[in-house]
Amino acid sequence: MKLLAVCLGNICRSPMAEGALRARLDAAGLDWVETDSAGTGGWHAGEAPDRRAIACARGHGVDIGGLRARKLKASDFEYFDWLLCADVQNLIDARRIAPIGLAEKAVLLLDWAGVEPEGEVADPYYGDTSDFERTWTEVDAAAQRIAVRIGNTQERVSWERP
Structure with a gap:
């Protein structure tokens, strides 16, 4: 299974989600699940995550x-099984570039x-440390649930929504 976390600039939410997913999946022995992240906007391409996102994730090990950071591309829909969007606007923007039948x-x-x-x-970009902690709590909760569900199903190809 291949999972892509998606947010706007790929410097806060989606790299935090990628990190949380990787950590939770590895801890559950699900290292065969591939994770990555991308942004619907490309202005941060090549940059490291926001220093506050790095510090927050580091604080959680x-x-x-x-x-x-990299920009989402249409071919991501062909490569990844699921594109996990942070919010509705990024979901809309991602689906706009999807090849026919893959949105x-x-x-x-x-x-x-x-x-x-x-x-x-929640987008923590304009916030403070507590906003990054809130975002971490949200993406880590998602990562925990995903690890449990994948571990329970042992499905390596596709997965229907709950």
Whole structure:
């Protein structure tokens, strides 16, 4: 299974989600699940995550400092099984570039993980440390649920929504 976390600039929410997913999946022995992240906007391409996101993840034992931002591309819909979007606007923007018949691979992260129906991950960019902690709590809760669900199903190819 291949999972892509998606947010706007790929420097806060989606790299934090990628890091949380990687950590939770690895801890559950699900290292065969591939994770990555991207942004619907490309202005941060090549940059490391926001220093506050790096510090927050590090505080939870997860290193995301080596990640680099990249822009979402249409071919991501062909490569990844699921594109896990942080919020509705990024979901809409992601689906706009999807090849015909693949738009439904883009879903809301918190909804797909079973954390919160139609839930959106808070954008901490204009906030402070507490906002980054809130975002971490949300993406880590999603990562925990995803690890449990994948571990329970042992499905390596595709996965229906709950």
